Amino acid sequence: MATILVVDDELGIRDLLSEILNDEGHTVELAENAAQARVLRAQMRPDLVLLDIWMPDTDGVTLLKEWASGGLLNMPVIMMSGHATIDTAVEATRIGATAFLEKPITLQKLLKAVDMGLNKPVAKVGAALPLKNGALAPVMELTVEVAMTGGSQPEVVFDIGPQSSQAFNLEGPLREARDEFEKAYFEYHLAKESGSMTRVAEKTGLERTHLYRKLKQLGVDLARSKRNAL
Structure with missing residues (x-):
């Protein structure tokens, strides 16, 4: 099973995703903002990251770009948002995001996206x-x-x-x-x-x-x- 980092400022979302993924046998680490995500990313190498777009300190697309430019985007990242535009989807995909999940997230789409992310090689960024x-x-x-x-x-x-x-x-x-x-x-x-x-x-x-x-x-x-x- 995989180690998955969930980054979301909403406690309810973190708890829900953690419960579902734990039930699937995964190890789950939680971060409520980009600052905590950076610390956890430095301490461990997650097999996959679920990253919210709208967060109070640094938005998810900016954090994704930061990881990509620093050579840290060597794991699949699935973006999450309840208000994402198609332009945001294009930008994050070009940076290197593996998939987008639109909130409210259904169980079926979550598990399908996670399975796809864990079983596909990470795309080369910027090619x-x-x-x-x-x-x-x-x-x-x-x-x-x-x-x-x-x-x-x-x-x-x-x-x-x-x-x-x-x-x-x-x-x-x-x-x-x-x-x-x-x-x-x-x-x-x-x-x-x-x-x-x-x-x-x-x-x-x-x-x-x-x-x-x-x-x-x-x-x-x-x-x-x-x-x-x-």
Whole structure:
């Protein structure tokens, strides 16, 4: 079993996670802020860290960045938050976070994310692959969708099908890069599921109405996606 460091300023969350993880046979160390987390990280090398984002002294993303820049991010870190934005998820994933858990945390998602973190190698932080036209694609363990849900990720994050690949312009505004990625993501799944909105909704975890609105907003050509699936 593993040694897991739980960092959260809420006593109830610490107690709950400690109880669940202890029942699973893990050894659990608790920190209520970044200062305590630094001390425990120096005294021991946890096999995994559950790190809250919003804390009173130093936020979790800043602490994650501190560990990464100091060469201390040699263990999987799962971020936790009840108010995380997709931008925060992108930033933490690029720094080296293994997954995101959205509060309130369900037992199933917690155990799945912990199991995934303990059984996967830690990603290299800051590595990048050169793509066409001078664009760079960060080597990330997870897509944003996976990061936010604590699910499992595909082997190739930026592959949108066997027929082609997508290079994302990382020099532009974040919103534009995110829209490009999401469009490629949905086009990939539409092609894979032969244009079935029901199956794509199930696969991506979105309601059909929300999915349809999202596709229209991104300018996804549904007719073309169906043709590409044939």
